[in-house]
Amino acid sequence: MTSVRYLSVPKVGNRPNENEDSFAFSEDRGIFAVSDGASDSSFAGQWARALTATFSEIGGVHESGDFMTLVKRSREIWKKSVEWGALPWFVKNKVTGGAYATFLGVHVNTSLYEFTVTFVGDSCLFHLDESGYTVYPNMKPEDFKFNPKLIWSGYGYPSLEKVSPIKIEASISRRKWKNGDSFILATDAMSKWLLEDDPMEKMASLIEGFDTFGEKVDQLRKEKTMRNDDVTVMLVNP
Amino acid sequence: MSYEAEISRTNPSLVVFMIDQSRSMSHKIPGSDNSKAREAADAINRQIGEFIGRCTxxxxxxxxxxxxVIGYGFRAGTAQAILRGEPVQPISALANNPLRTEKRVTKVSDGEGxxxxxxxxxGIWFDPVAASDTPMVHALKFARDLVKDWVEKRPDTYPPIVINISDGQATDGDPTDLAKEIMNIASTDGNTLLWNCHVSSSPGTPITFPSSEEGLPEDKYARILFDISSPLPEQYMGYAREMSYNISEGARSYVYNAQLEQLIQFIDIGTRGPSGQMQ
Known part of the structure; x- marks a missing residue:
């Protein structure tokens, strides 16, 4: 029986409903996803939620055609989630350019002992097995300073009817896993922290202390060893 | 390190624009068919709109x-806050209360490059005025009082930034002492920044972020403005270099003989520091 534990907290100073990270899962179907809405775009939290919910609804992504379906359906949900006409003038100015988000989704097949990981940007999947860990995408701590790849919602008001091409391509990988393996899905601030210094020890401390890890995040932020950002992490034991 | 405080709703930052409204601001600025007064007002109005966008x-x-926004010279010997309402306003009050908005067209990415x-x-919060003399000292006094009050109430604030746009020399005395007083008002994150943009009517070569008085014209006023401009913090040097400015150690936050392009870029670089520290 697959177990899932998760934590999603806003950056210090923001309220929980201002968290622009999103996550979704269906342990019965082996579906897990996180997304990080880009805070300098508009309605980014809604866009991140549209992506994770759609990933769960369509049963994951296994090929590039599925990814196009994910983006198209998510765009429809995002557009319906906003009351465009009621927005004040300065919000309308900003929504024209649409919203952006990173995305990481995993489908774990418990019959074939395979998993398929799909990612755009710097949210990371850590696959832990008896020999260590593998991270998707293959990031190093210093890579997090660059602008990540992002999925675009398409234009917002007043350009909703303009054609919004889907240019971005996701990386999709299929790998094997074994009994006893674990998966950690994390948005960028947590991923970067995990990869710095001693990743194996940090992952062990995350797994052992998961239930109180929210307090640990507060402490790490105060020490400035973790960036003050929305943090989402999900631990999956299939 | 200074200029690293996080800007949040609980620890906001102050940006003060000082705009010369003397008669000579009615002259055209090279690079545009419009007056210096019009282009300076447009640049500040656009920048307020940018702040609103980032905070939305x-x-x-x-x-x-x-x-x-402090205007000076709209009436002889007078300087005062020119936005409708309180002298210092939260960005939400400005968003909800522009003088008017004007329909414009802008270009955005089509997603395919x-x-x-x-x-x-x-958004328009104030209109251009070019009327009288250049009471810069009065304006600096006004700015000093705002900055002092702000930092006393918020000792950990990202340091306030004061951006002064003018085309001439002060007609009400030497601004040096007051300007230095402003630059010495410090929060725990560093000293208040005073940026000076001298806008020009002539197409002479602009001198941007000079690191010494050498190279400035033999003009007492140009040297006074150099002297009362803050040293450019390291982070801002980076922003300026990204815009292809050749920055040396000791560079000052000053542009002499700015034309339209330099005016817009100067304000953009000056406001990128605080924007980059938004939570």
Missing amino acids: KADGIRDYFYIS GLIDVDYEL
């Missing part, structure tokens, strides 16, 4: 910034 979220606008035109509303 799905659930409304967050007060990361407080803004003041190209650009398309989309409509947007340009």
